[in-house]
Amino acid sequence: MPVTKGTTIDPERTRAAILQAATPLLYQRGLDGIGVAELCARIGVSKETLYRHFGTKDGLVAAMLEVRSQRVSDWLAAAVAAAGEDPADQLAAIFDALRQWHEEPTFRGCAVVNAAAQHHDQTVRAITARHLDRYLGLLTDIAERAGAAAPAALARQLLILVEGATVVAAHHRTTGTADQAREAALILLATATATPPGS
């Protein structure tokens, strides 16, 4: 929300406020499910202000996806960092964090992946690819620290579990999806680290 009527102390603040307020609206209603006019009305900002900051509705969408992707990744990385040294504990912490996310009443799947399912344009696809890369980096670190025989392959399997759990939790009414994914992840981790071929 623009702090007052005229110039706020910091235009950058307005931009951030718009992003923060627009994110849940675009997430809940879908990128095409809410128009710019209603968006501005709910945010409490004029269209001119929004367009000066983001140029285009797509520009706003791209900016908000970027922020969202970074925030989620940071959140998962923090969960890993808080889980101690054991790679298995770190992996479990990721899926515990996912469960927490999935249980939020407003949960509707991953905003970034949902966006890619709607807009097939190149910008959104690139953001989504980077988003998955962030996840993959996190999981690769864990796989490497665990001493997996093929860390990259294991990390991709774990990424499939993370994304699969999110999709299933979003679209299928069943409880404990994240827990089942967690169990599967730990089995894959144990299998990939056991019996190193040359030992």
Add this chain to the structure above:
Amino acid sequence: MPVTKGTTIDPERTRAAILQAATPLLYQRGLDGIGVAELCARIGVSKETLYRHFGTKDGLVAAMLEVRSQRVSDWLAAAVAAAGEDPADQLAAIFDALRQWHEEPTFRGCAVVNAAAQHHDQTVRAITARHLDRYLGLLTDIAERAGAAAPAALARQLLILVEGATVVAAHHRTTGTADQAREAALILLATATATPPGS
């Protein structure tokens, strides 16, 4: 395409033709990415005909999602049936079929799940839930025939892998996603069937 100008031999044929022609258009462009006018023009049918058969754009979308869901499920079931008796072979066959699907140049993820990511209305959500139920039924059969200790839990883990592989294949440029999911699925199957608790 309506076979001729006036009454076709069978109006049911027209309905099916509309569905078949509309499906790839809605899939490629997104449900909101193409309007009814252009849709009708590309299909080669008048708006009046489309609206008489489906009542609403949402009606068309629902009908096409239903058909699509059934077709994909049947296709996977056929792959299972062709894989012989061994549950592990049947499971592997599912992921081989997925890989084949993911490699199609027009692949953009699962149409049903994508639709749920766009339209949050109740109808689409119900279709998507049933879609996942179909997958789950297929996987539960395999888990039971394999003698898994907890077939339902294993089936859900496999469902997570199926959906996860599809999402990752759609949005992340990496090869062999289905193969990695397949390997993970076989590990989970082996783990779930080994060491029956009371033996």
Add this chain to the structure above:
DNA sequence: ATGAGATCGAACCGATCGGTACGATCTGCG
């Protein structure tokens, strides 16, 4: 031959879309 019904093509509807323009207002800086 006639009538029922399916279809076309095009015109038409009100609503909404993304985006722009404008005059007024307010703030911070020099």
Add this chain to the structure above:
DNA sequence: CGCAGATCGTACCGATCGGTTCGATCTCAT
């Protein structure tokens, strides 16, 4: 004080949206 610029509110733009209507055309069954 006065200017630059950020913001508001509103009106406006052309385009497109989903959906309806109508007259003409064609097929089939009677």
